[in-house]
Amino acid sequence: MLNLGAERPPPQLATGTAEKALSFLSKGWREVRDSADADLQLMRKRANSFKNLADRELEHFLNSAAIPPSGAALPSPSIAEFELVKRIQPKLSAIRRAYSSPEFGRRVLEKWSPKATIRLDLSAIKNAIVSEVDEVGAALDLSWDEDQSKEKIMWEEGRAEIVEEGKGWEPIRILKTRLKEFERKSQSTEIFGTFKSSEFIEKVKLSLQSICKETEESTDVPPLDIPELLAHIVKQSWPLFDHLGIRRDIYVKMVETLCSRHRDQVMYHHSLYAKEESLYENEKISDELDLRIASVLHNTGHHYEGGFWTSFVKNESADRKHHVAIVTTASLPWMTGTAVNPLFRAAYLAKSAKQAVTLVVPWLCKSDQELVYPNNLSFSSPEAQEAYIRNWLEERVGFKADFKISFYPGKFSKERRSIIPAGDTSQFIPSKEADIAILEEPEHLNWYHHGKRWTDKFNHVVGIVHTNYLEYIKREKNGAIQAFLVKHINNMVTRAYCHKVLRLSAATQDLPKSVICNVHGVNPKFLMIGEKVAAERVHGQQAFSKGAYFLGKMVWAKGYRELIDLLVKHKSDLEGFKLDVYGNGEDSQEVQSVAKKLDLNLNFLRGRDHADDSLHEYKVFVNPSVSDVLCTATAEALAMGKFVICADHPSNEFFRAFPNCLTYKTSEDFVSRVKEAMASDPQPLTPEQRHNLSWEAATQRFMEYSELDKILNNEEPMNGDKAIYGRKIKKSISMPSLSDVVDGGLAFAHYCFTGNEILRLTTGAIPGSRDYSKQHSVDLRLLPPQVQNPVYGW
Numbered sequence: 001m002l003n004l005g006a007e008r009p010p011p012q013l014a015t016g017t018a019e020k021a022l023s024f025l026s027k028g029w030r031e032v033r034d035s036a037d038a039d040l041q042l043m044r045k046r047a048n049s050f051k052n053l054a055d056r057e058l059e060h061f062l063n064s065a066a067i068p069p070s071g072a073a074l075p076s077p078s079i080a081e082f083e084l085v086k087r088i089q090p091k092l093s094a095i096r097r098a099y100s101s102p103e104f105g106r107r108v109l110e111k112w113s114p115k116a117t118i119r120l121d122l123s124a125i126k127n128a129i130v131s132e133v134d135e136v137g138a139a140l141d142l143s144w145d146e147d148q149s150k151e152k153i154m155w156e157e158g159r160a161e162i163v164e165e166g167k168g169w170e171p172i173r174i175l176k177t178r179l180k181e182f183e184r185k186s187q188s189t190e191i192f193g194t195f196k197s198s199e200f201i202e203k204v205k206l207s208l209q210s211i212c213k214e215t216e217e218s219t220d221v222p223p224l225d226i227p228e229l230l231a232h233i234v235k236q237s238w239p240l241f242d243h244l245g246i247r248r249d250i251y252v253k254m255v256e257t258l259c260s261r262h263r264d265q266v267m268y269h270h271s272l273y274a275k276e277e278s279l280y281e282n283e284k285i286s287d288e289l290d291l292r293i294a295s296v297l298h299n300t301g302h303h304y305e306g307g308f309w310t311s312f313v314k315n316e317s318a319d320r321k322h323h324v325a326i327v328t329t330a331s332l333p334w335m336t337g338t339a340v341n342p343l344f345r346a347a348y349l350a351k352s353a354k355q356a357v358t359l360v361v362p363w364l365c366k367s368d369q370e371l372v373y374p375n376n377l378s379f380s381s382p383e384a385q386e387a388y389i390r391n392w393l394e395e396r397v398g399f400k401a402d403f404k405i406s407f408y409p410g411k412f413s414k415e416r417r418s419i420i421p422a423g424d425t426s427q428f429i430p431s432k433e434a435d436i437a438i439l440e441e442p443e444h445l446n447w448y449h450h451g452k453r454w455t456d457k458f459n460h461v462v463g464i465v466h467t468n469y470l471e472y473i474k475r476e477k478n479g480a481i482q483a484f485l486v487k488h489i490n491n492m493v494t495r496a497y498c499h500k501v502l503r504l505s506a507a508t509q510d511l512p513k514s515v516i517c518n519v520h521g522v523n524p525k526f527l528m529i530g531e532k533v534a535a536e537r538v539h540g541q542q543a544f545s546k547g548a549y550f551l552g553k554m555v556w557a558k559g560y561r562e563l564i565d566l567l568v569k570h571k572s573d574l575e576g577f578k579l580d581v582y583g584n585g586e587d588s589q590e591v592q593s594v595a596k597k598l599d600l601n602l603n604f605l606r607g608r609d610h611a612d613d614s615l616h617e618y619k620v621f622v623n624p625s626v627s628d629v630l631c632t633a634t635a636e637a638l639a640m641g642k643f644v645i646c647a648d649h650p651s652n653e654f655f656r657a658f659p660n661c662l663t664y665k666t667s668e669d670f671v672s673r674v675k676e677a678m679a680s681d682p683q684p685l686t687p688e689q690r691h692n693l694s695w696e697a698a699t700q701r702f703m704e705y706s707e708l709d710k711i712l713n714n715e716e717p718m719n720g721d722k723a724i725y726g727r728k729i730k731k732s733i734s735m736p737s738l739s740d741v742v743d744g745g746l747a748f749a750h751y752c753f754t755g756n757e758i759l760r761l762t763t764g765a766i767p768g769s770r771d772y773s774k775q776h777s778v779d780l781r782l783l784p785p786q787v788q789n790p791v792y793g794w
Contacts, residue, residue, distance in 0.1 A: 224292070231258035231289055259289060322355040322712060323433040325458075327408075328440035329419055331361035332389050333377045335609070336553070337632050338466050341520050342440045343393055347401035348521075348699045354712045355436070357403035360428060361389075362410025362419045365775045372412050372419070374584060374607070382407045382780060396525045396611075407780060409772035415764065417555070417586065418444065423772040423785075424451025431457070436708065439463045439498065443511075446493035448765045450754040453747045454497040462706040463498040464519065465508045468651075471627045472557050496747035500706055504630040506650035518630055518654045519702035521695030525611050526639035533616075533641040534684040543641070544619035547578060547678060551610055551633055552625065554585030559625025562647075564591075566624060566670050567600050573671045577678070579622060582615075583607045610636050619643060620677045624670070630654065634661075639693050641685060643677040645670070657692075659683050 224232075234254050326346050330339035339361075346359040363385075369378040379385040386405045393401060406429070409422040425445065429437070434457045439445050442463030446454075454461045469490070473483045487509060494501050494511045501514035533543040552558045567574065584607040595602045608614070610633055621637035623646045630651060637644050638658050646652045648663040655661040660682040662673040691697050703709040753759055754770070761767060771785045 227258040228289070228292060231255045232293055234258070235289065255289065323358070323435040324349060324355045324438060324708075325358045325360055325429045325433065325436070326438045326440065327360040327425060327429075327445060329362065329410075329421075329444050331385070332392055333373050333375075335374070335607075338440055340523075341466070341632065342438075343389065344397070344521065344523070344695050345438070345519075345699070345702070346403045347393055347397055347399075348695045350401050350403035351399075356433070358406055358429065358433065359403060360406045360408055360425070362421065363407035363776070363780055364410055364412060364419065365773070365779065368410075368412040368419075371414070396523050398524060409776035409780065409782075411766045411769050411773075413764075413766055420448060420766050420769055421445060422766075422769045422776060425449065426452045426454060426457055429457075434458050435460075436711070437461045438706075441466050442494050442498050442501065443469070443490040446497050446750075447489065448754050448760060448763075448769060449493070449497070450751060450770050453751075455499060455743075455747075460708070460711055461498045461500070462708070463494055463501040463511075465501065465503045465511065465514070466629055468507050468509070468627060468629050470509055471507075475557055492746050492750060496743050496750060502702070502705055505653055507626075507629050515705055517701055517705040519698050519705065520630060520632065520635070521698035522632070522635045522639045522693050523611065524694070526636045527690055527694060529611065529616060530639050530641040530685055530690070537681075537684065543617075544681070545617045546580075546619065548620035548622050548645075548674070549580040549582065549615065549618045550622045551582040551607070551615070552623070554581075554583035554588045554591055554607070556587050556591070557627045558583075558585075559623060559627065560587070560591050562624040562626065563622070564595060564598065564600065566667055567602070568598055569667050570671050571600070574674060577601065577674060578603065580605060580618075616640070619682070620645060620674075622674070626651065635693060639685075639690070641682055643682045645673045645677060658685075658689060660685075 231254075326342050326349075328338050328342040330336050332339050332343065342359065342361075346357050349355065350357040363382055364372060366378060366380075370376070377388075379388070385407075389405060390401075408425045408428040410419040411422050412418075413420050426434075437454055437458040437460070439454065439461065443465070444467070470483045470487060473479050473486055476482065490509055491512060495513065498513060501511050502519055503511065503514050503516045504518055504520060506516055536543045550559075550563065552560075554560065563579075567579075578601050580603045582605050588604075592604050595604070620643045621634070623631055623634050623637075623644065625631060626647050626649045628651050631646070634644050634646060634652065634655055638655060638660055642660065644655065644658075644661050646655070646661065646663055648665045652661070652663060656663060662677060664670040664673050685693075703712075757767075757770060760770060772780075772782065774785060776782065777784050
């Protein structure tokens with residue numbers, strides 16, 4: 001209960017004060033009276049609310065203290081408590097009758113009601129307004145005598161006095177003291193072991209907690225109303241209005257009108273502070289709305305990541321350390337370039353303390369693992385595959401790489417012979433780590449991407465093109481038409497989802513925002529083999545005891561067709577030339593059958609790691625492929641100090657600087673290069689040449705051409721964004737460039753296209769790949785697909 005026992009000032013002083021106040025506030029008396037009425041109404045509501053709360057808690061308290069049936073055994077402390085409750089129950093009932101009386105509120109508020117006369121006790125109004133704990137200016141005195149429990153209420157006309165006799169709240173004080181005492185005693189299990197779990201004490205605790213909880217909840221920020229929500233949507237849509245040619249003053253007026261509705265509601269409850277209307281002036285409406293939205297979001301715990309049409313502020317980690325997410329389309333033990341090279345890139349980027357690195361690789365279900373991974377390897381969990389990947393890497397780089405490995409759902413396409421992401425790949429990178437994204441094969445990752453736009457979620461997105469898909473597609477049925485469509489799709493997705501694109505060589509499709517640079521290195525193990533070979537030759541030992549070999553995945557597009565054509569055409573010129581071929585693949589049987597039918601001097605062997613000891617003694621590596629973008633096997637052979645015979649093709653441009661690289665333009669040149677290599681020894685690599693092949697040099701080239709060095713050093717990147725305190729912030733969305741508008745339109749069109757299952761299937765997507773499967777959710781411990789994506793269609 002609240003007590004307003006404020007002592008009235010002496011009559012002479014009160015009269016003087018009232019006369020002075022009258023002369024000062026004579027012109028504003030009507031406003032003061034109206035304000036007092038509004039405050040008194042608010043006081044009445046709060047008093048009734050508190051009374052109802054006290055009724056409920058007292059009722060609950062009395063019910064919880066009900067005496068059990070006779071004969072029930074009670075611990076001695078509980079008996080004492082029940083005796084206490086029985087003793088104070090009549091007094092508590094008297095309290096309830098007193099403040100529950102309908103005359104109570106009327107008589108209390110009668111004291112503070114404005115009088116018709118102009119003479120007013122301003123001190124009473126001041127105390128009623130300023131002291132919020134004295135809202136119910138109670139003129140009630142509840143005092144108890146030792147022999148009788150009677151409330152003595154004395155009312156005088158126009159005012160109330162509180163008559164205190166004895167110690168008015170002694171029973172409540174005793175109750176609190178006893179509860180604290182028994183709570184303290186309950187801590188000792190030796191004395192009151194059974195009392196600690198007493199149902200009576202537990203109910204009292206719950207009652208007190210509920211009171212505290214309701215008090216705390218009363219301070220919650222009220223939810224947004226409809227006008228505020230509409231105003232926020234209009235404010236977020238300003239970029240769209242700009243593009244539609246709508247004048248700025250029109251939608252500013254719309255926001256002002258909607259906010260004025262909320263202002264009217266606020267002013268109804270706070271009419272006393274009418275002077276503060278300046279807070280709602282036109283120029284401050286936007287700031288007030290933003291503050292209101294922020295307060296609601298903060299109160300609800302919601303994390304706001306962007307605007308209605310785009311992201312206003314990119315994500316920023318708490319430690320201000322840059323986070324790099326490398327997303328690729330394959331993973332070990334599949335020995336392909338998009339599995340090996342991103343793994344080395346993650347390891348060498350993680351050596352720097354400037355950034356944290358996460359490698360994001362596809363997870364295949366058991367059935368797909370059997371189709372993709374060699375030697376019947378399979379993994380029952382992502383943790384098992386991660387352990388395999390880390391062991392393989394550490395054996396080759398010689399240091400422990402400090403980076404995370406994350407998995408996203410993937411499905412293997414037999415027709416395309418590649419892994420297609422299932423669902424939104426971007427959701428598997430936490431928003432707090434969404435800083436820099438490196439998309440290995442951005443066109444491949446985004447062909448059927450149906451999710452958040454990469455450039456909206458990440459501050460800087462770099463795409464690295466590994467594969468010349470157009471060259472592969474042209475070899476298929478109706479290849480020219482398919483290549484035309486894929487070419488434009490690749491242009492669209494790389495432009496919409498990347499800030500920068502790096503092409504490993506000119507053999508790739510010319511894409512928007514792209515530059516050419518080899519950002520791949522070779523496994524350090526191959527450089528060590530090369531150094532060992534050079535040392536043996538210095539000591540006069542024979543380093544190479546075998547002739548020529550070819551190693552690659554056994555599919556026609558990987559150079560096997562070109563190799564067979566060259567050997568068939570110059571079979572007589574290369575008489576006695578024997579070539580060992582290492583590889584596994586979908587076309588193995590067909591390739592071997594054709595070679596046998598043509599009686600070619602080819603010895604087919606099972607595929608193996610290029611660093612295998614059995615391959616060290618070969619002197620010449622033959623690679624006639626023209627479908628590769630940058631052949632990793634060619635770089636590895638050069639690092640081991642071997643001759644390399646390859647076509648004069650843009651994919652081999654980087655290797656021409658090495659003296660052991662022998663290129664040919666015609667089939668006749670091929671014959672002469674083979675004879676030259678078989679008759680001579682390769683030159684040892686210089687320290688500079690070894691460095692150019694290393695991953696350290698490749699990482700330096702990558703940092704420079706991707707502009708990550710500028711971002712990490714807090715410099716301004718080339719794409720026009722600004723870096724402040726190491727974080728990139730987009731330029732004002734009110735003035736987007738035409739290029740940004742086009743990119744956003746392409747991203748939206750692609751999102752709509754990939755959201756329709758029929759359109760996906762007509763372009764060759766795997767059925768059901770728009771969302772991950774139920775098996776994926778089990779393996780990766782994700783929400784079931786029907787829960788993650790409950791709305792179907794677009």
